[in-house]
Amino acid sequence: MVTTVVAGNPKPGSRTLEAATRLAEALTGRSPDHVIDVIGLGSGLLGWGDEAVAAAVSTTAASDLVVVASPTFKATYTGVLKLFLDQFATGDGLRDVTAVPLMLGGGPAHALAPDLLLKPVLVELGATCPAPGLYLLDSSYTDDGRIAEYADRWRGAVTAQTTSV
Template sequence: MAAILSVSGSPSPTSRTARLLRHLDDHLRRQGHDVTSLEVRTLPPDALLGADFRHPAIVEVTALFEQADGVVIGTPVYKAAYSGLLKSLLDLLPQYALTGKTVLPLATGGSTAHVLAIDYALRPVLSSMGASHIVPGWFTLDKDITVGDDEALTIAPGSAEALAEVTDRFSTVLSNRTAVLAATE
């Protein structure tokens, strides 16, 4: 199957966005994909803020993007846009780091007023980075994501169904693309 890089752009260690992504990572693994999870907040702040393209951690992350067939990008929405932390990483990647990649954009936020952040803030950047196919993403309200005392994640039924649908669509596109590429080699 496909190699997937799943990127959380949340600065919070208790992030609902990251928890949601890790849940979707498990879903994609059950479908046979090789998923690598990346929490941007774990990268060295001096490398991100100092735009140190040569920092070993940034070089390693760049390689992860190069090796991926597909990329899941998840971000909380702040001030009607994706997180500044995610922006700092995207700015350090090569201009066409997403060339030939299938991308699934996901966002979380406190209000439906931010639902268009994927299409108006994130999608243009992903497109400018050369993504060959950006599948329709999904915006999940914070209130639809809960974490129990036992750390179990619960997603409201409507959101869970929609997330499964967009994730399955992403998986299908990746599987088809991988099969076509394998047939031409």
Template sequence: MTGGRPSGADVVVLVGNPRAGSRTRAVAEAVARALLARTGDSADSVEVLELADIVGVSFGPEPAYGATAGPDPFETVRSARLLVVATPAYKGSYTGLLKVFLDQLEHRQLADVTAVPVAVAASPTHADAAAAALRDLLVELGAQVPAPPLAVRESQLAQADEVAANWADQHAHAFTLHPIART
């Protein structure tokens, strides 16, 4: 599934939680695994980008990089076939950290990417609002979002695998039109 990409992964999990190792990451990885299992793709090439570890903040024209060395995270995101983007809801929307990162991408720069927006919040209303806003942002960047976003309540996080499996069972068919593996 690598197709010669710099990061070596067709599937990228982008975690917008300002705290590394969060439950947001766990649910995002569960979504990637569940979707891959239902589309018949290998989960061996999933790359996780924790913005808490890798992003420096920049409001200028050049991207800022965090302290963690590694492949260019912007190129990794741009070249993903499947991008699972997960965020906790802060004040009813996705995190500022995620917004700052995604604002470094130009309009339609995710045109070759199929994305799954995932939002986590204490209340269903906030989770739905953040998931919808994240979906709109990804579409604005050109990503294909063939299925509804996943809105997860914090009370469901202990069952992240089950929540992800249920979502994937309902929506994996939408990804047959947007294959994950490069051919």
């Protein structure tokens, strides 16, 4: 199983990236094969045909499992993540990819954001999301046990989906 983490935080090396990597490891028992810190793609995201962006899109689309993560920004996912997701073809850009939406925020007010805002975009791009999205508080995700709880609860559904596509 090829696992990729996609983090759409405007800050490189963010807590969002760390949380997504932790979730991928908890779901699979190993480090992800690929980590895409979207902000590192820079201005190539603003147009079409950038080689680094195309390679990141290709890597993501060829993955079995992708954890797609964003901080909650203006009550939704970030613009930098949107720019990356816009690079995928609608309907089949993430065909045969199992995706897990993950969002971090400062408080519980946006706890439904992964399912209401990020998951529909991933499904529109062709991904299968067999489990609910995960929302974490950015101040406590490292020690609150929610990543482990989520992985214990949903690992079977996620891994079963990745082996059936």
